[in-house]
Amino acid sequence: MALPENKIVRWIDHRLPVFTFLDHELTQYPTPKNLNYWWNFGSLAGIVLTIMIVTGIFLAMQYTPHVDFAFDSVERIMRDVNYGWLMRYVHMNGASFFFVLVYIHLFRGLYYGSYKAPRELLWILGVVILALMMATAFMGYVLPWGQMSFWGATVITNLFSAFPGVGNDIVTWLWGGFAVSNPTLNRFYALHYLLPFVIVAVVGLHLVALHQHGSNNPLGIDHKGPQDSIPFHPYYTIKDMFGLGVFLIVFALFVFYWPNLLADPANYIPANPLQTPPEIVPEWYFLPFYAILRSIPSKLLGVCATFGSILVLFIVPWLDTSKVRSAYFRPVFKWVFWLLVFDCIVLGWVGAHRPEGWFVIIGRIATFYYFLHFLILLPVIGWFEQPLPLPPSISSPVLKKGGRRLAGAAASRRKP
Amino acid sequence: MAESAQSQTGGAHAEEGTRRDFLVIAANALMGVGAACAAWPLIKSMNPARDVLAAGAPVDIDISSLQPGQQILVLWRSRPVFIVNRNPDELKQLQTSQDTSLLRDPNSDELQQPPYAKNWHRSIKPEFLVLIGICTHLGCIPEFSPQPGGALGANWLGGYFCPCHGSRYDMSGRVYSGVPAPYNLPVPPHRFVNDTTIRIGENPPDSSWDFGSIVQI
Numbered sequence: 001m002a003l004p005e006n007k008i009v010r011w012i013d014h015r016l017p018v019f020t021f022l023d024h025e026l027t028q029y030p031t032p033k034n035l036n037y038w039w040n041f042g043s044l045a046g047i048v049l050t051i052m053i054v055t056g057i058f059l060a061m062q063y064t065p066h067v068d069f070a071f072d073s074v075e076r077i078m079r080d081v082n083y084g085w086l087m088r089y090v091h092m093n094g095a096s097f098f099f100v101l102v103y104i105h106l107f108r109g110l111y112y113g114s115y116k117a118p119r120e121l122l123w124i125l126g127v128v129i130l131a132l133m134m135a136t137a138f139m140g141y142v143l144p145w146g147q148m149s150f151w152g153a154t155v156i157t158n159l160f161s162a163f164p165g166v167g168n169d170i171v172t173w174l175w176g177g178f179a180v181s182n183p184t185l186n187r188f189y190a191l192h193y194l195l196p197f198v199i200v201a202v203v204g205l206h207l208v209a210l211h212q213h214g215s216n217n218p219l220g221i222d223h224k225g226p227q228d229s230i231p232f233h234p235y236y237t238i239k240d241m242f243g244l245g246v247f248l249i250v251f252a253l254f255v256f257y258w259p260n261l262l263a264d265p266a267n268y269i270p271a272n273p274l275q276t277p278p279e280i281v282p283e284w285y286f287l288p289f290y291a292i293l294r295s296i297p298s299k300l301l302g303v304c305a306t307f308g309s310i311l312v313l314f315i316v317p318w319l320d321t322s323k324v325r326s327a328y329f330r331p332v333f334k335w336v337f338w339l340l341v342f343d344c345i346v347l348g349w350v351g352a353h354r355p356e357g358w359f360v361i362i363g364r365i366a367t368f369y370y371f372l373h374f375l376i377l378l379p380v381i382g383w384f385e386q387p388l389p390l391p392p393s394i395s396s397p398v399l400k401k402g403g404r405r406l407a408g409a410a411a412s413r414r415k416p
Numbered sequence: 417m418a419e420s421a422q423s424q425t426g427g428a429h430a431e432e433g434t435r436r437d438f439l440v441i442a443a444n445a446l447m448g449v450g451a452a453c454a455a456w457p458l459i460k461s462m463n464p465a466r467d468v469l470a471a472g473a474p475v476d477i478d479i480s481s482l483q484p485g486q487q488i489l490v491l492w493r494s495r496p497v498f499i500v501n502r503n504p505d506e507l508k509q510l511q512t513s514q515d516t517s518l519l520r521d522p523n524s525d526e527l528q529q530p531p532y533a534k535n536w537h538r539s540i541k542p543e544f545l546v547l548i549g550i551c552t553h554l555g556c557i558p559e560f561s562p563q564p565g566g567a568l569g570a571n572w573l574g575g576y577f578c579p580c581h582g583s584r585y586d587m588s589g590r591v592y593s594g595v596p597a598p599y600n601l602p603v604p605p606h607r608f609v610n611d612t613t614i615r616i617g618e619n620p621p622d623s624s625w626d627f628g629s630i631v632q633i
C-alpha cells in the first residue's frame with residue numbers, strides 16, 4: 001500500500017479508509033495494458049454528467065417552472081443573467097454530447113463483447129443509465145416551454161395512451177390535467193432535477209460492477225497475470241485527460257460557434273396549445289427510436305416496438321451465444337456489427353423526415369433489421385461462426401515471450 | 417519504468433527536484449487555473465442580472481401631498497425608503513442637547529449619508545428627510561413613532577423604534593447610545609427634481625457620491 005507518510009492522512013485513513021479506497025481503486029487498480037481510445041468514452045461521459053449537473057444547478061437558480069414564465073425566464077437567462085448564455089449553451093449542447101459519448105460507449109461494448117460473462121450486470125446497469133438519461137433529456141427539453149417542448153411532451157406522453165384499458169388514465173396521471181399544462185411542467189421540472197442524481201447513483205453501481213472484474217479489452221480475453229495490466233494511475237488517468245482535452249475542443253466549437261446547430265428553431269417560439277408546428281421532430285438522439293415508432297402502422301405495436309428497441313438491450317448478454325467476446329476474432333459478427341451501426345444511422349435519417357414515400361419503406365426495412373440483428377442474427381451467428389484463434393494472453397500478440405512484468409506496475413509511487 | 421525514469425533523471429538532481437516534478441507541478445497548476453476559469457462564470461451568474469440592475473434605476477416620488485408630520489414609505493432597489501416631512505417642533509427638537517447628548521454619532525461622522533446630508537437635519541432641505549428604512553442592527557424596518565412619550569417611555573422624544581431588538585433612532589435617523597444598532601440609518605442619494613418631486617438614487621448635479629461606499633445598510 002502506498003499511503004502518504006502524512007500523519008493526518010494516516011489518522012483519518014485508520015478511521016475512514018477513503019485514502020486506502022482511492023489508492024486501491026484508482027492508483028493501484030490494475031487495468032489491461034492494451035486498451036485503445038474507444039475505452040475513453042466511459043470516463044468522458046462521467047465528466048459530461050458532472051458538467052450537466054453543475055450547469056443545471058446554476059440554471060435552476062434562474063429558471064421559473066410555470067407556463068406563463070418559463071419561456072421568458074429562459075430568454076432572461078440568455079440575455080440578462082451574467083454568463084447565462086454560456087451556462088445554457090453548455091447545458092443544451094452538453095445533453096447532445098452526453099448522448100454522443102454514451103452511444104459510442106454502448107457500441108464499443110457491443111463490438112468488443114463487453115456485456116459477456118462476468119459483466120452482464122455491468123451492461124444492464126449501463127442500459128438503465130441510458131433509459132434514465134432519455135427520460136431526463138426528454139423532460140429537460142420540455143422546460144424552455146417552446147413549441148417543440150410542448151408538442152414533444154404531448155406526443156411522448158400520448159405514447160402511453162396506446163396501452164389498452166389503462167392508457168388514458170396513465171396519460172391523465174402523467175399530465176396532472178386534461179392536457180400538457182402547468183402541473184405537467186412542474187412535475188417535469190422536479191423530476192428533471194431529481195433524475196440526474198439517480199443517474200449518479202447508478203453510475204456508482206456501474207463502477208462497482210466494473211471494478212469487480214476490471215475493464216474488458218480489445219482482445220476480449222482475461223488477464224493472465226500482472227504482466228498484462230498497468231496501474232490505472234497515472235497511465236489511464238493521463239490518457240483520459242488527453243481524451244478530455246480533445247473532447248473539450250470539439251465541445252467548445254459547438255458551444256461558442258454553432259450553439260444552435262443541434263437545436264430546432266421552432267423551440268424559440270413560445271408554446272402554443274392551439275397550434276401544432278408543421279413539422280415535429282425530436283432531438284437528434286431520439287430520431288432512430290422515433291423512426292421505429294412511425295414505421296409500424298399500429299399505434300400499440302409502434303409504441304411496443306419503440307420501448308422494445310431499448311428493452312432488447314437488457315437481454316443482449318443472453319442473446320449473444322458466442323463465447324468469444326471481441327469482434328476482432330469474429331469474422332461474421334464483425335460485419336454484422338457495422339451493419340447495425342449503419343442501420344441505426346439510417347433509422348436516425350428516416351426519423352428526421354416526414355413519413356412519406358420511400359422513407360416509409362426504408363424505415364420499415366431498417367426497423368425490421370434492428371430487431372433481426374438482436375433477436376435472430378446475434379444468437380444464430382454465435383452457433384455457426386468459426387472464431388479466429390485467440391492469443392494466449394494480452395501481452396503475447398505484441399511481445400514474443402508473453403512480455404515481462406512492467407516495472408511501473410509494481411513500483412509504489414513515492415511522493416517527492 | 418517509473419523506477420528507471422526516476423534513477424535516470426532524478427539521481428544527481430534529486431535534492432532540487434526532477435524534471436518529472438516540474439511537469440507534475442506545472443500540469444496541476446494549469447488544471448487549477450482551468451478549474452478557476454470554469455468556476456468563474458458560474459459564480460458570476462449568481463450576481464444581480466442585467467434586468468435586476470436595470471430595475472435599480474432612480475425613482476421619482478411626488479411629495480406634493482406629504483403634510484408636515486407625515487411619513488411615506490416607498491420602494492427603491494427592493495428596499496423600503498422613508499420620506500418624512502418634519503414639522504418645526506421636530507426640527508427644533510433635533511438641535512437640543514436633550515437629544516444630541518444621548519446619540520452615538522450626533523454629528524454623522526460615520527459615512528452613513530452623502531456629504532450633502534452630513535448636517536444636523538441629515539437632508540438637503542431641513543424638513544424633508546429621506547432614509548433607507550432598514551435597521552442597521554439586523555435588517556428589520558423601524559417603526560415611525562413621532563409622538564414623544566407614550567408606550568416608549570417618558571423620555572421618548574419621537575423618532576424610530578425597531579420592534580425586533582429595541583433599537584432607537586431620533587427624528588433624523590440618528591441612533592441612540594445603549595441600543596444594539598451600531599450606526600445611524602442610511603441616507604440614499606437623492607435630489608429635488610423640482611419643489612414637489614424627489615428623485616431617489618441620483619445625487620444633486622454637484623455631487624458624485626457613491627452609494628456603495630456607505631458603511632452599512
